[in-house]
Amino acid sequence: xxxxxxxxxxxxxxxxxxxxxxxxxxxxxxxxxxxxxxxxxxxxxxxxxxxxxxxxxxxxxxxxxxxxxxxxxxxxxxxxxxxxxx
Numbered sequence: 001x002x003x004x005x006x007x008x009x010x011x012x013x014x015x016x017x018x019x020x021x022x023x024x025x026x027x028x029x030x031x032x033x034x035x036x037x038x039x040x041x042x043x044x045x046x047x048x049x050x051x052x053x054x055x056x057x058x059x060x061x062x063x064x065x066x067x068x069x070x071x072x073x074x075x076x077x078x079x080x081x082x083x084x085x086x
Contacts, residue, residue, distance in 0.1 A: 008038040010079035015053050016046045027060065039065040039082030041075040 040062075042053040053068040065082050069075035 006036065008036045010039040010041070010083050011037050012041050012043055012075055012079060014043050016044045016049045018049065018052070037064050039079050040067075041078050042066075042068040043070075043072055043075045044068075045070050 042049075042057070044050050044053060050068060050070060057066050057068055065078075067075075067078055069078065
């Protein structure tokens with residue numbers, strides 16, 4: 001948070017390398033882990049990661065706009081739109 005100087009930013013995340021997680025990790029990410037994040041776009045072409053990311057988004061209440069994409073242009077467009085909103 002020190003690097004961000006208390007300013008929220010949009011985040012593009014590639015979860016492809018995540019093989020497994022536990023409920024505590026998912027709950028942390030949906031609350032404290034999203035501090036100073038204006039919007040979150042998961043980007044992956046890996047079918048397993050895509051399904052796991054969709055499941056996470058649908059089952060954990062997000063405090064910030066969050067979506068899952070297979071297309072980088074669409075993910076960046078989502079983040080750009082959310083960045084413009086104040």
